[in-house]
Amino acid sequence: xxxxxxxxxxxxxxxxxxxxxxxxxxxxxxxxxxxxxxxxxx
Amino acid sequence: xxxxxxxxxxxxxxxxxxxxxxxxxxxxxxxxxxxxxxxxxxxxxxxxxxxxxxxxxxxxxxxxxxxxxxxxxxxxxxxxxxxxxxxxxxxxxxxxxxxxxxxxxxxxxxxxxxxxxxxxxxxxxxxxxxxxxxxxxxxxxxxxxxxxxxxxxxxxxxxxxxxxxxxxxxxxxxxxxxxxxxxxxxxxxxxxxxxxxxxxxxxxxxxxxxxxxxxxxxxxxxxxxxxxxxxxxxxxxxxxxxxxxx
Numbered sequence: 001x002x003x004x005x006x007x008x009x010x011x012x013x014x015x016x017x018x019x020x021x022x023x024x025x026x027x028x029x030x031x032x033x034x035x036x037x038x039x040x041x042x
Numbered sequence: 043x044x045x046x047x048x049x050x051x052x053x054x055x056x057x058x059x060x061x062x063x064x065x066x067x068x069x070x071x072x073x074x075x076x077x078x079x080x081x082x083x084x085x086x087x088x089x090x091x092x093x094x095x096x097x098x099x100x101x102x103x104x105x106x107x108x109x110x111x112x113x114x115x116x117x118x119x120x121x122x123x124x125x126x127x128x129x130x131x132x133x134x135x136x137x138x139x140x141x142x143x144x145x146x147x148x149x150x151x152x153x154x155x156x157x158x159x160x161x162x163x164x165x166x167x168x169x170x171x172x173x174x175x176x177x178x179x180x181x182x183x184x185x186x187x188x189x190x191x192x193x194x195x196x197x198x199x200x201x202x203x204x205x206x207x208x209x210x211x212x213x214x215x216x217x218x219x220x221x222x223x224x225x226x227x228x229x230x231x232x233x234x235x236x237x238x239x240x241x242x243x244x245x246x247x248x249x250x251x252x253x254x255x256x257x258x259x260x261x262x263x264x265x266x267x268x269x270x271x272x273x274x275x276x277x278x279x280x281x282x283x284x285x286x287x288x
Contacts, residue, residue: 001154001155003089003090003091003155004090006091006094006151006152006154006155007079007090007091007093007094009151010094010097010098010148010151010152011075011079011093011097013144013147013148013151014097014101014144014148015075017140017144018071018140018144018254018257021136021137021140021261022064022257022260022261025136025261025264025265025268026264028264028268029264029265029267029268029271032267032268032271032272032275033267033271035271035275036271036274036275036278039274039275039278039279040278
């Protein structure tokens with residue numbers, strides 16, 4: 001493997017992992033806040 | 043500090059702060075990764091792989107900072123019974139585990155072209171792996187103690203808090219491991235007030251550490267807000283159930 005290949009793999013894992021975790025946290029937050037709003041209404 | 047113990051006051055600060063931290067962090071990370079990939083030179087010894095520095099070091103820093111946050115919040119929970127401290131400790135666990143895992147993965151990929159091996163069982167790598175396992179154990183204990191607390195058993199939350207404080211012993215071990223034991227890993231390049239890293243590498247690294255730290259802060263706030271919402275939902279459902287039976 002070329003040295004650049006290692007660098008690109010590391011950057012790809014970091015960007016995908018950080019974006020994935022952020023997206024999941026935002027999704028669970030939105031879902032919990034929506035459920036809370038529903039619970040307040042009923 | 044007790045002024046922030048009120049969840050409503052905390053939420054009024056956390057709601058606008060979350061996107062500010064997230065987008066500022068994302069911008070700084072984008073700038074640092076661009077500089078790391080295209081603007082900084084290759085290293086004399088490590089060649090192009092030195093660019094892994096800009097993600098590996100922030101991941102290592104946040105892996106350790108995450109557990110330090112858990113330990114401090116756990117201490118506040120046990121000593122001052124701060125109602126948000128337990129939530130803050132639990133909210134730090136998942137982002138901390140992610141960055142500890144990212145540190146191990148990026149370090150392993152960096153090790154192959156520089157050391158000729160994906161993994162060596164030396165002090166730094168092993169203690170970092172122990173930190174990752176501690177995170178997994180903490181997440182399991184915190185989830186279990188939350189279920190116990192929901193069932194009305196008081197004191198269950200303390201087990202997670204004590205584990206958080208005891209586990210902090212591993213953080214200075216990681217930090218000092220390259221001094222205490224012979225290691226393939228290089229010694230600390232940045233110590234209090236001085237650095238052996240050339241400024242051409244140091245600036246993008248500083249921006250990356252700051253950017254990833256802001257994202258970490260945003261993730262912790264999002265997890266805290268999620269947990270608070272779930273607690274409130276549970277409280278409402280319980281009151282409703284009691285009203286129906288009463």
